[in-house]
Amino acid sequence: MNSTDLQTQILTAARAHLSARTGWDEMPELLVIKRHGDTGLSVRPLPISPLLWEFFSPNEVIVASARATRTKTIAAEADTVALALRVEGFAITPGTSPEADEALRRIAGGSTPSIKDIPGRIEQRWLHAVDRYGQQYLVTADRQSDGSAGPAVGRALDGGQQFLGVIQKALDVFCRTVWPRSAAAAPLRRTGERP
Numbered sequence: 063m064n065s066t067d068l069q070t071q072i073l074t075a076a077r078a079h080l081s082a083r084t085g086w087d088e089m090p091e092l093l094v095i096k097r098h099g100d101t102g103l104s105v106r107p108l109p110i111s112p113l114l115w116e117f118f119s120p121n122e123v124i125v126a127s128a129r130a131t132r133t134k135t136i137a138a139e140a141d142t143v144a145l146a147l148r149v150e151g152f153a154i155t156p157g158t159s160p161e162a163d164e165a166l167r168r169i170a171g172g173s174t175p176s177i178k179d180i181p182g183r184i185e186q187r188w189l190h191a192v193d194r195y196g197q198q199y200l201v202t203a204d205r206q207s208d209g210s211a212g213p214a215v216g217r218a219l220d221g222g223q224q225f226l227g228v229i230q231k232a233l234d235v236f237c238r239t240v241w242p243r244s245a246a247a248a249p250l251r252r253t254g255e256r257p
Contacts, residue, residue, distance in 0.1 A: 069197060069218045071103050072144050076189045076201040079105040080148070080214040083187060086205060088150060089115040092127055094137050095144040095191065103143060108133045120149055121232035128239040137240045144199070145236055146191035147229060152183040153202075187211065192233050194241055 075095055092108045109132060114123045124147060127133045137145055154165055161180045185205035192198050201216030 068143065068193065069199075072191060072193060072199055073201065073216045073218060075103040075105050076146065076191055076199060077214040077216055080187050080189055080201055080203045081211070083203075083211065086150065086185070086209065090120045090123070090150075091148040092124060092133070093146040093148060093189075093191075094142045095146060095193075096139070097141045097143055105146070108136060119228075120147060121228040124229070124232035125235050128236040134240055137236070142194075142240075144191045144193040145233060145240065146189050146199075147233060148187065148189045149229070150185065150187050152180075153186045153204075154180055154183050187214075189216070190229060190233060192237050194237075196237070198230070 072095055079093070089112055092110055093105050094108060095103050095105050097103055108127065110123065110127055114126070118126070136142075161182070165180050187203045187205075189201040190199070191201075198219045199216060200219075201214050203211040203214040206212055
């Protein structure tokens with residue numbers, strides 16, 4: 063199987079997982095994406111206590127889980143093709159409100175304003191994934207006005223591009239811990255960096 067086929071299968075499994083969610087305000091979930099012979103991929107949660115999500119940030123839970131024998135063993139199994147985190151949060155886009163534009167300006171400058179009270183924000187589900195080769199994926203689904211979710215859409219990042227942020231760094235730590243000899247253990251380039 064070539065990498066394009068694997069990317070398509072990972073995106074398909076991730077979109078199906080997000081589309082199957084019926085409620086909102088769910089706790090984050092650390093996931094493994096596993097191969098099932100020639101039948102495709104499935105997404106399964108790793109066994110993590112709900113109390114951890116209550117008291118710690120997602121990035122702290124991910125890093126701690128990378129050191130936990132049970133989750134590390136499940137994630138390291140040969141049929142695991144990717145690790146992922148499903149979370150909910152708010153997204154903003156330029157032009158939705160003056161407050162949104164100001165928040166985006168502050169984010170670009172390195173500040174991290176709270177987005178939850180900004181007019182024009184959109185509640186979303188995100189599924190961030192990293193495969194064994196270091197390829198990153200993002201799948202999102204927007205909350206609609208009737209409480210349902212819009213269609214899940216996703217993409218694999220092109221070439222050497224990378225998502226940045228504390229969650230992505232935590233997923234990178236998890237991948238390097240679980241797959242220490244894989245390509246995911248190599249230093250990953252950031253957008254715009256040369257090999």
